[in-house]
Amino acid sequence: MKSAPRAQDVADLAQVSQSAVSRTFTPGASVSEEMRSKVLAAAQRLGYRPNALARSLITRQSRIVALVMSYLENQFYPLVIEKLSQKLQKEGYHVLMFIADIDEGADGVLADILQYQVDGIVLASTMLSPTLAKSCSDLGVPVVQFNRISDLAGLTRYATSSVTSDNAVGGRLAAELFVARGYERIAFLAGLEDSSTSLERERGFTEALADLGSDLAYRDTGHYSFQCAQDAVRRLFDRADRPDALFVANDHMAIAAMDVLRLELGLQVPDEVGIIGFDDVPQAAWGAYQLTTVSQRVQPMVDATVALLLEQMCGEVHAREIVVPCTLIERKTVRAAT
Incomplete structure (x- = not known):
């Protein structure tokens, strides 16, 4: 079988360093447009694709955010998945979704979540327990609750944040x-x-x-x-x-x-x-x-959620509670004003 092209092969063809190839395929990394064009052209010619799993072993970052939900019956949450995935992808992250049992909450899928070495967790339509909060805190994995807040005893010691509507x-x-x-x-x-x-x-x-x-x-x-x-x-x-x-x-x-x-x-x-x-x-x-x-307001809620995650994944771990204003939309199911 023909061996897959390596980053060094791309570097040799583009006549750049291997670190320049690495920066080109690393979201947010600094690289000039001229360098990026040379590397991408060489990669396309060779059929090179970066290995995200291999890179995660080196950087110790999976670039994966776990999204945990208990159900998708509510039409609101497909909108959340769409907007949240798009926003995280623009930041160089990808969403790995887990469906939790409505009675167990996220605890039921905790082991599955953590084995993927996720960089952060968003909980939507499910509750945060002290067990989950402690496990994530011990591992340094930030948790943001979307459209939920928790006031359970013992959670105040963990830096868990939330984004809700008012x-x-x-x-x-x-x-x-x-x-x-x-x-x-x-x-x-x-x-x-x-x-x-x-x-x-x-x-x-x-x-x-x-x-x-x-x-x-x-x-x-x-x-x-x-x-x-x-x-x-x-x-x-x-x-x-x-x-x-x-x-x-x-x-x-x-x-x-x-x-x-x-x-x-x-x-x-x-x-x-x-x-x-x-x-x-x-x-x-x-x-x-x-x-x-x-x-x-889904988009402002998603923007706030991603901003909190990015802050905490960069080490700024402080519990914050963001409340987004809401508005009333009047249509035809209430009597008209007289």
Whole structure:
């Protein structure tokens, strides 16, 4: 078999040093445009491809970031994967994705993650445990939580950071709109009972209702599942004094709720019941739904996450919590202003 061309072969053909070849294929390394052109032309002529695994043994950096999620049912997270992967690739890193069991969280895939010698970890739609935080801290692997925060005992000693939307403000915006449009029997459909995002959205929502002289009439939990959300909506509306407004912890469940309310129960949205979601996924703007929702700004959240990772992978390990503002997008599921 013909042996693969080596970096030295490229250097000889381009009449440069082997270190110049190495710098040309190292993201972020300093090399002149003239040098880069000569090396790339020689590499193309020889059919040379750099060996990322071999380079990682030398540099002790894999240039891999682990992304851990518990589920992809929520349409918000495919957007996150796309934007996060693109941003990291521009910085010379690649994403290795792991799906964790929703009950075990990232701990269930910890051994698999660490055997790849990843340079950093992003946790999205899954929780950070003290066990995982300690293991990563001991190994010097930075962890950034995306759209989650942890307040578990023992985590404060580890330099774990987080990036979230201002979920409490988002909940407040939803409450203010419902009250302003004359809704009175207002309900909340939570995600998971231990999810920081759902808890913060509910807190902002109920506090704003109280400030406005209203109360939360009913609540249920949809477990961030389409089917569970539909079941919860059936329970919430199986009463004579059913809600006339429903704030839902994410758009995925809000779409499930709309299907039940309109197609099963025959209720008119928004006249008989108003609905507000959270995330502003692309499906929320579809003509069949036109969902009023609180918009999470995915790109600024991704930018902040990557910036934190890069800081910590360079040794600047300080726990930081970044909160990105959110906005309310009004469409057709809340009564128009009069």
